[in-house]
Each structure stands twice: as structure tokens, then as C-alpha cells.
Amino acid sequence: LSFRIFLFQVFIFVVFIGLFAYLSIYVHKKQMTAIEFQNVRRDSDIIKRSIHYDMLLNRRKDVYKIMQTIGNEPEMVGIRIYNDVGVVTFSTDSSEMGSRVNMQTEACYLCHLKNKPLAEVPVKKRYRIYNSPDGYRVIGLINPIRNEPSCSSAACHAHPAKKKILGVLDVLMSLKTVDQSIERNKHNILMYAGLVIILVLFPISVFIYIMVYRPVQRLIDGTKEVAHGNLDYAIQVSGKNEFAHLAYSFNRMTKSLKKAREELTKWSETLEKKVDEKTKELKNAQGHLIQVEKMASLGKLAATVAHELNNPLAGVLTYVKLFEKQIKKSSLKEDQKNGILENLGIIESEIKRSGDIVKNLLLFARGTGENFEEKDINGIIQKSILLLNHKLKISNINLVTQYCYNDCTILCNENQIKQALVAILVNAADAMPEGGTLTISTQRFPAENTIEIKISDTGIGIPEDVLPHIFEPFYTTKKEGTGVGLGLSVVYGIIQRHQGTIHVESKPGKGTTFYIKLPRHPKVPKESLSDILS
Numbered sequence: 001l002s003f004r005i006f007l008f009q010v011f012i013f014v015v016f017i018g019l020f021a022y023l024s025i026y027v028h029k030k031q032m033t034a035i036e037f038q039n040v041r042r043d044s045d046i047i048k049r050s051i052h053y054d055m056l057l058n059r060r061k062d063v064y065k066i067m068q069t070i071g072n073e074p075e076m077v078g079i080r081i082y083n084d085v086g087v088v089t090f091s092t093d094s095s096e097m098g099s100r101v102n103m104q105t106e107a108c109y110l111c112h113l114k115n116k117p118l119a120e121v122p123v124k125k126r127y128r129i130y131n132s133p134d135g136y137r138v139i140g141l142i143n144p145i146r147n148e149p150s151c152s153s154a155a156c157h158a159h160p161a162k163k164k165i166l167g168v169l170d171v172l173m174s175l176k177t178v179d180q181s182i183e184r185n186k187h188n189i190l191m192y193a194g195l196v197i198i199l200v201l202f203p204i205s206v207f208i209y210i211m212v213y214r215p216v217q218r219l220i221d222g223t224k225e226v227a228h229g230n231l232d233y234a235i236q237v238s239g240k241n242e243f244a245h246l247a248y249s250f251n252r253m254t255k256s257l258k259k260a261r262e263e264l265t266k267w268s269e270t271l272e273k274k275v276d277e278k279t280k281e282l283k284n285a286q287g288h289l290i291q292v293e294k295m296a297s298l299g300k301l302a303a304t305v306a307h308e309l310n311n312p313l314a315g316v317l318t319y320v321k322l323f324e325k326q327i328k329k330s331s332l333k334e335d336q337k338n339g340i341l342e343n344l345g346i347i348e349s350e351i352k353r354s355g356d357i358v359k360n361l362l363l364f365a366r367g368t369g370e371n372f373e374e375k376d377i378n379g380i381i382q383k384s385i386l387l388l389n390h391k392l393k394i395s396n397i398n399l400v401t402q403y404c405y406n407d408c409t410i411l412c413n414e415n416q417i418k419q420a421l422v423a424i425l426v427n428a429a430d431a432m433p434e435g436g437t438l439t440i441s442t443q444r445f446p447a448e449n450t451i452e453i454k455i456s457d458t459g460i461g462i463p464e465d466v467l468p469h470i471f472e473p474f475y476t477t478k479k480e481g482t483g484v485g486l487g488l489s490v491v492y493g494i495i496q497r498h499q500g501t502i503h504v505e506s507k508p509g510k511g512t513t514f515y516i517k518l519p520r521h522p523k524v525p526k527e528s529l530s531d532i533l534s
Helices: 001-057 060-071 176-227 241-268 272-330 333-366 377-392 415-432 487-497 529-533
Strands: 076-083 090-091 127-129 137-146 165-174 373-376 396-400 409-412 435-446 452-459 502-509 511-519
Touching: 001 060, 001 165, 001 176, 060 076, 060 090, 060 487, 076 396, 137 333, 176 241, 241 272, 272 333, 373 377, 377 396, 377 409, 377 415, 377 435, 377 452, 409 415, 415 435, 415 452, 415 511, 452 502, 487 502
Parallel strands: 396 435
Antiparallel strands: 076 090, 076 165, 127 137, 137 165, 373 409, 435 452, 452 511, 502 511
């Protein structure tokens, strides 16, 4: 890994420095060439201005002498003057004097692209660079000699005024010195680029070795030791970088593995003890099974009792209604009638409540459930509270309700939900023998299409070792004779039947909170409460 990182760094840095060196060489070459363009143009203009006066006086020897003197300068390769038909009228090379050049040569073809010579040629197109026979580059510039008014009117000239160009001055300069400078600069840039690459990559390689290679190697050594079973091996860690965190995690992992191995060894040593514990648990389970059979018998007994009670209750209710009609038709005073009717109403209400109890006994025994209906959960909670109002007042418990009134209807079996809520509220009241606060709240979750019921008390709380078992059948911490441990298991079954969830949070001495979450439109189940209990 570290070697690949180093190679990647080398590649990126070499590409970057190489690109920088290339651009530096390219820019320097462009600048030097531009300077030479200016130099040759300046020299050409100087020659033109130097010979202008002598040309007006037709002093050819003086003109040639000036050009010959300038042509002997070190950088100068040659100077020529062509007339308008391409004849060399002067050249620093005497062998060219009087010769006629081809109009397609580099110095002529730009102006003679067509049959008629051009009067104007852009400055940039007057330059040319070519390689000399001696192997160095030469830059040339053609400078037109115009037929100025002072020329056409001179006595020694026979050129008509309409003739614009009399000829051209062709100046050739050597680029040998410039090319040598460019080559030296290129060599220096490449040398410095290589030196920079070496000077930068060396500390980078040292950094990668220290910060990457050595930590990775330590991790590799550690994994090999652990693979050979040495769980006491720990990687030496320094710093707070990612490799240090990885080494810390590795050391924690080896400690966890060591602890797990020790626990496994301890477990194998105490296997007999665990078997005894499981045997005791099986015996307890057998006792619970016997208790279930008792409850099944109790269910049959409940069916018989419910059937026997239902008929006399129905008869009593009939006579109460008949008695109400007779009282209404009697000649008693109105206040007497109202008193009797009020008492009869109480009797009727209690008979109906007894009937509901009988009905629930039948439902428990027969294993058939009532239909689900749309009900307001807040109303169900309020009805459940009414059943316990007297108990709450006696126990000095302050009731706080926080309802959500934004469409809190759910599809449910009202009696079963009420039964579950009453069971939880009774437990909450029992947990506050010295009084306290009981808080009931509802909240709707539109995204989940559910409603949550939260019931909190400030009672004694539930111990941590008991909390995981509170929904198990026949599990109870109450004194013998005060409960059989079915209350919360029935609650759990009812919530499950409604496709809901229930969980508890509790701390000893700080109270308990039940969270019941019910879907607003569950699928109506076919099993009954007795099916859940079985």
C-alpha cells in the first residue's frame, strides 16, 4: 500500500513539474522569438532611414557602403535590395548582385500571390524563419521601399507617382545565439525540475514510510500473532491518527476475544451448574403448565357460572324495567317518583355491568371474540378511568390526562382495549400506595397511521431483573393470594391481537411508563382472547 501511494505521489508530482517545465520552456522560446522579431524589424527600419537621404541624391556608393557596414555585424546574415521586377540591386553577398529571383521564393511570394503585386502586406506576414545550410535558424524580414513624393519628384528618378512600391529591403539575421540561449534555458529548467522532484519526493517517501508503512506493518504483525492464537499481543500505539484508532480497535478486539475465550472456558467448567439451573427452570415450566390446565378447568367452570348467572340477571332486569313503567304511571308525587326511578336506574346499571362481566366470562370460556369497530381511543381511556376513579381518590393519586384530539379513532374491540387499560391502571395504582401522579397521554403518528398511549406513574418502579419477565404468564411479584400473574400477559395478548406493540421503561424508585402503540386500521383477527392465552 505504502509503495503504491509513493508511486502515485511520484507520478502526480512528475506530471505537474514536467508540465510546468514544458510551459516554462515554451513561454521562454516564444518570448525570445518575439524579441528577435522586434530586433530585425528595428534594424530594417534603421537601415531604411540611414540610406534614405543618399538614395534621394542617387549616391549609390554611399548607400552600399552603409548597408555593407551594417551587414558585417555579428548577428547579421545578409542584406538585399530587390527592385520591383525581382532583380537584386544590392546584396552583402556580391555574387547575388544583378541576379533575378523567382517570385515564388519566401521573400517574394507573399506580395506576388496574384499577377499584380500587393501594395500592403501585414507586418506579421513579412517575417519568415528558415534553416540555413550551416544548420542554424535565420529570421528574415521584407521591408517595402515606397515611392514617396520626395522620390517621385527627384530629378534623378524616373518613377511615376502612381507606382507605389519601388522595391523591398530584405534583412536576414541569425537566430543561432537565441537558439543557444533557449537550449541553455531548457537544460537549466530540466535540471532544476529534476532537482526539485528529488528534494520533494525524498521527504514524502520518509513521511509515507513513517506514517503509513510502519503502522500498517505493525497491524499485519498483530493479525499474524492473533491468527496463531496469541491473544495477549497488543500493538504499540502512538498518536491520534486513523492508524492509531485502528490499532486501538484491534487491541480492544483482542481483549474481547480473550475475554470471550475465558468465558467459554469458564462456561465449560460450570456446565453442570448450568444444567441444574435449566432443570429447575423446566420444573418451574412444568408447574406453570399445570397452572394452565387449572386455568382451562377454571374456564369451563366460568362458562357454567356465566350461563347460570345470565338467566336470573335477565329476569331481574326485566322486572326492573317493568317496575319503572309502573312507577311512571303511579299517582306518587313527582319527587318520590324521581327518587325511586333514580334508584332503579342504579340497579339497572349494575345489572348491565354484571351482564358484561358474565359476557366476558363467556367470551373467555368459548374462545370467540367480538367484532372490531371504529372507536375513539380517548373515549375508551375515559371509560376505563371512570371504573377506577374511586380507587384513585382513596389512594390519593393525582390524575393528569393529555389527549390528542386530532381524529384519534381506531378499529378495535372496545371491551378488550378497556380491559387492557384497566389492568395497567390498576397496577399503576398499586405501585403508588402512598399516593403520587398518574399521567395518561395519547399521540397520533400520521406517517405510521398509528396512535400511541402513554401511561406513566411515579410509583416504586420495577427491578431490572423483573422487567424482562413482566409479560410472562403466571409471573408475579405480588403476595400469594393477591394475584396469579395473568394481568399483563393478558394485556400483551390483547395488544398483539390488535397488531400493536407494548414496551415498558422503569427505574426502581422513579416510576414506570407503558408505551402502547396501536395501528388505526389493523387486520381483524379471527382468534379470540382464549386463543392468545393458550
